[in-house]
Amino acid sequence: MRTDKRKVALVGTGMVGMSYAYSMLNQGVCDELVLIDINRKRAEGEAMDLNHGLAFSGSHMKIYAGEYKDCTDADIVVICAGVAQKPGETRLDLLKRNASVFRSIVQPITESGFNGLFLVATNPVDIMTRITYEISGFNPKRVIGSGTTLDTARLRYLLGESLRVDPRNVHAYVIGEHGDSEFVPWSQAMIATKPILSLCGTGGEEDMVSRQELKRIEEEVRTAAYKIIEAKQATYYGIGMSLTRITRAIFGDENSVFTVSAMLKGEYGQTDVYAGVPCIVNQNGIQRVLPLTLTEEEANRFNSSCQTLKESFEGIL
Ligand SMILES: NC(=O)C1=CN([C@@H]2O[C@H](COP(=O)(O)OP(=O)(O)OC[C@H]3O[C@@H](n4cnc5c(N)ncnc54)[C@H](O)[C@@H]3O)[C@@H](O)[C@H]2O)C=CC1
């Protein structure tokens, strides 16, 4: 990957796409950002608006509205285009509509000669990432979904609040579908190197946290998007910052760990499914999937989540 001109093409300049763009601008993560949307006028307006903030950002980004041919020399194409959930809808309810949107997006991107990494956020994100992989024919290591990165951030925030520990010292993950079947493998959750389950103790007052509290937190993570959508129609800042963080890890060749959506090829006993699992991410995309040692119950939950994803994908292309 070049380091002289870090170029991102963003497809979908709605709430999620523009939260990402705004956060990219403020953090100066790339040198060139092209905005693409079926609504060209919207992309043009967004480019103008962002450019008017450049003077205050301390970065020298080139930002403009473009076309799919502008993906040709992009390092990363980030896809946030499509419909979002309305109150009462699940992420899986969006599948048919967004599969049709992706048919019109992924092919022109690959036809442009694009040869970088795809980063997908559109829901249901695990299946949309699989669709991107299937249509593009790219190596799956270069087709990444945001997966449960946002859910993991929500979990670390809530655990940090509850345990009064800096979330950066909370090492706990949400895995599986970015959706209703996701879960927390608590056997693998740590504060520094201390297993969180060992802080639950016997249920006495000296316990740092109760199992009931961990259950409450897990449920709050699983239902967070529903609550936000009920309150303000959409979620976007959290995912915008998650995508920015992943982009930074790619450009910085960081080898950082995120629960992105990755194609499993035998890991966790699963094949041919994209699901959120801890992965090492660098400039080549997914360097490797980290196989956690799950308990039998956790492995069953993971398999069941993957089954949901496989069944939903069947027949969609
Ligand atoms: N992965 C995650 O953790 C999260 C994912 N999302 C998902 O992100 C997606 C976008 O959500 P929002 O930005 O809130 O929606 P939005 O409605 O604000 O924006 C969608 C944009 O996509 C564009 N678009 C639609 N069809 C297109 C096409 N064929 N070609 C190019 N552009 C097209 C629209 O013109 C619009 O600008 C949704 O699927 C939503 O569920 C939202 C939050 C978190």
Ligand SMILES: CC(=O)C(=O)O
């Ligand atoms: C909407 C969505 O997927 C989220 O906020 O988690």
